[in-house]
Amino acid sequence: xxxxxxxxxxxxxxxxxxxxxxxxxxxxxxxxxxxxxxxxxxxxxxxxxxxxxxxxxxxxxxxxxxxxxxxxxxxxxxxxxxxxxxxxxxxxxxxxxxxxxxxxxxxxxxxxxxxxxxxxxxxxxxxxxxxxxxxxxxxxxxxxxxxxxxxxxxxxxxxxxxxxxxxxxxxxxxxxxxxxxxxxxxxxxxxxxxxxxxxxxxxxxxxxxxxxxxxxxxxxxxxxxxxxxxxxxxxx
Amino acid sequence: xxxxxxxxxxxxxxxxxxxxxxxxxxxxxxxxxxxxxxxxxxxxxxxxxxxxxxxxxxxxxxxxxxxxxxxxxxxxxxxxxxxxxxxxxxxxxxxxxxxxxxxxxxxxxxxxxxxxxxxxxxxxxxxxxxxxxxxxxxxxxxxxxxxxxxxxxxxxxxxxxxxxxxxxxxxxxxxxxxxxxxxxxxxxxxxxxxxxxxxxxxxxxxxxxxxxxxxxxxxxxxxxxxxxxxxxxxxxxxxxxxxxxxxxxxxxxxxxxxxxxxxxxxxxxxxxxxxxxxxxxxxxxxxxxxxxxxxxxxxxxxxxxxxxxxxxxxxxxxxxxxxxxxxxxxxxxxxxxxxxxxxxxxxx
Numbered sequence: 001x002x003x004x005x006x007x008x009x010x011x012x013x014x015x016x017x018x019x020x021x022x023x024x025x026x027x028x029x030x031x032x033x034x035x036x037x038x039x040x041x042x043x044x045x046x047x048x049x050x051x052x053x054x055x056x057x058x059x060x061x062x063x064x065x066x067x068x069x070x071x072x073x074x075x076x077x078x079x080x081x082x083x084x085x086x087x088x089x090x091x092x093x094x095x096x097x098x099x100x101x102x103x104x105x106x107x108x109x110x111x112x113x114x115x116x117x118x119x120x121x122x123x124x125x126x127x128x129x130x131x132x133x134x135x136x137x138x139x140x141x142x143x144x145x146x147x148x149x150x151x152x153x154x155x156x157x158x159x160x161x162x163x164x165x166x167x168x169x170x171x172x173x174x175x176x177x178x179x180x181x182x183x184x185x186x187x188x189x190x191x192x193x194x195x196x197x198x199x200x201x202x203x204x205x206x207x208x209x210x211x212x213x214x215x216x217x218x219x220x221x222x223x224x225x226x227x228x229x230x231x232x233x234x235x236x
Numbered sequence: 237x238x239x240x241x242x243x244x245x246x247x248x249x250x251x252x253x254x255x256x257x258x259x260x261x262x263x264x265x266x267x268x269x270x271x272x273x274x275x276x277x278x279x280x281x282x283x284x285x286x287x288x289x290x291x292x293x294x295x296x297x298x299x300x301x302x303x304x305x306x307x308x309x310x311x312x313x314x315x316x317x318x319x320x321x322x323x324x325x326x327x328x329x330x331x332x333x334x335x336x337x338x339x340x341x342x343x344x345x346x347x348x349x350x351x352x353x354x355x356x357x358x359x360x361x362x363x364x365x366x367x368x369x370x371x372x373x374x375x376x377x378x379x380x381x382x383x384x385x386x387x388x389x390x391x392x393x394x395x396x397x398x399x400x401x402x403x404x405x406x407x408x409x410x411x412x413x414x415x416x417x418x419x420x421x422x423x424x425x426x427x428x429x430x431x432x433x434x435x436x437x438x439x440x441x442x443x444x445x446x447x448x449x450x451x452x453x454x455x456x457x458x459x460x461x462x463x464x465x466x467x468x469x470x471x472x473x474x475x476x477x478x479x480x481x482x483x484x485x486x487x488x489x490x491x492x493x494x495x496x497x498x499x500x501x502x503x504x505x506x507x508x509x510x511x512x513x514x515x516x517x518x519x520x521x522x523x524x525x526x527x528x529x530x531x532x533x534x535x536x537x538x539x540x541x542x543x544x545x546x547x548x549x550x551x552x553x554x555x556x557x558x559x560x561x562x563x564x565x566x567x568x569x570x571x572x573x574x575x576x577x578x579x580x581x582x583x584x
Contacts, residue, residue: 044335085336223284234464
């Protein structure tokens with residue numbers, strides 16, 4: 001079963017075609033460009049390229065998997081609306097995956113246990129992506145699962161929480177950016193939500209032909225909007 | 237008739253998620269979801285609120301449009317989408333959706349100019365547009381006069397507002413008068429009971445010295461302040477506010493300047509067709525005054541019905557259909573959303 005995977009929750013714009021079989025998930029093609037300001041320009045051509053490289057027409061897709069974030073809103077919506085619109089045309093289900101979960105899975109279990117980095121894989125890892133405004137989206141993971149729910153906070157607050165939950169290392173571009181504040185060893189990879197981990201987290205739903213899901217972004221913040229105060233008079 | 241292109245249009249530049257379907261100049265579907273109620277308490281459109289609403293609305297609105305037209309995406313010849321100008325985050329939802337639809341259905345995509353679409357929508361009501369024509373585009377975000385010599389390739393800006401858009405002035409005056417957002421419809425209604433000559437509000441950029449530099453430009457900021465001063469003076473004096481008279485006199489000031497400059501543009505260019513579009517074109521006084529003044533000079537006024545004047549997907553589809561018929565090449569799949577897209581660019 002071929003699935004399209006998209007994620008635009010971080011500065012990385014990711015598109016991939018993955019093959020989901022009864023007991024494995026394998027990437028057939030992947031494109032990743034890192035440009036926080038060009039999600040809208042980069043994603044659609046990347047989708048076309050991975051389909052071509054996988055030798056598959058859009059009609060051969062069984063499902064579409066999309067990273068739900070959390071992530072900066074404008075870029076995040078590009079991936080979700082691309083997945084939703086393609087799913088609607090093709091009549092295939094769309095499945096959402098928390099983008100931090102994909103990083104957490106790759107960082108603490110790995111898709112291939114033998115690839116786990118020097119025994120640390122069993123420990124707890126802080127996953128952090130950049131939320132801008134000097135905050136990070138974060139979660140603590142162990143053995144591929146959430147220890148904490150996804151949240152957004154200032155790096156110093158996250159450092160305290162990560163210590164509380166006994167994280168021994170950190171991953172993600174948010175962790176790299178605020179490494180000095182987090183006071184944890186930061187691993188260079190995974191830096192962005194990996195396509196194979198996103199596919200793996202939806203694989204059971206793909207295999208079961210689960211019902212399509214609405215792709216609701218994990219915003220974690222309310223829109224910046226304040227109701228107007230009393231109007232300022234123009235007369236002196 | 238059936239060899240005319242079947243074109244789908246997607247509009248998300250502000251607070252309306254619009255998807256329209258046309259065949260040639262025939263409107264087949266015009267589905268709209270609006271987030272206006274979510275913005276009302278803020279007194280204006282909140283970009284992030286609008287963007288979130290577009291994401292939720294796009295798939296169901298598409299389904300409604302396809303059902304209304306009785307077609308599937310496989311039948312569509314091309315997909316047009318507003319690429320700008322507008323709110324950046326809101327535009328991006330529509331552009332990314334259009335790319336997803338185009339990719340999955342393997343159809344050409346056209347990224348088009350929102351303002352040119354406001355002109356093109358009139359073809360759905362009155363058929364092919366004679367060129368050249370003068371277009372007056374007035375909405376909450378824009379107030380422009382354009383020379384439309386070739387709608388498929390480029391329009392020439394003649395003038396625009398130098399401060400507030402006309403629709404913005406309606407919203408602000410409505411708030412002063414305790415009328416709801418958006419301000420256009422309630423002011424139009426209140427004005428029907430009022431005297432348009434009760435208060436002599438200023439007509440921006442109409443004095444001879446202003447006309448020399450700004451013959452086809454508009455200014456509504458001074459008018460808005462003049463209304464505020466007048467209203468506050470009555471309130472301080474403890475007098476009752478004659479809402480209908482203020483609404484009528486304000487509306488008259490706006491419509492007077494808009495129509496006078498539009499007719500002047502037609503006469504200056506020797507052009508016999510004036511198209512009016514944008515949300516403010518739904519205003520009943522603007523429509524009546526334009527007709528009345530144009531008649532004197534034998535100028536034909538074309539204003540689509542109010543539902544086609546406000547933002548919608550049909551206008552984008554109408555422009556797309558015009559581009560396909562004119563043999564214009566489609567856009568690339570990496571086309572950007574451009575919040576400040578200039579009027580000289582009709583499609584990217």
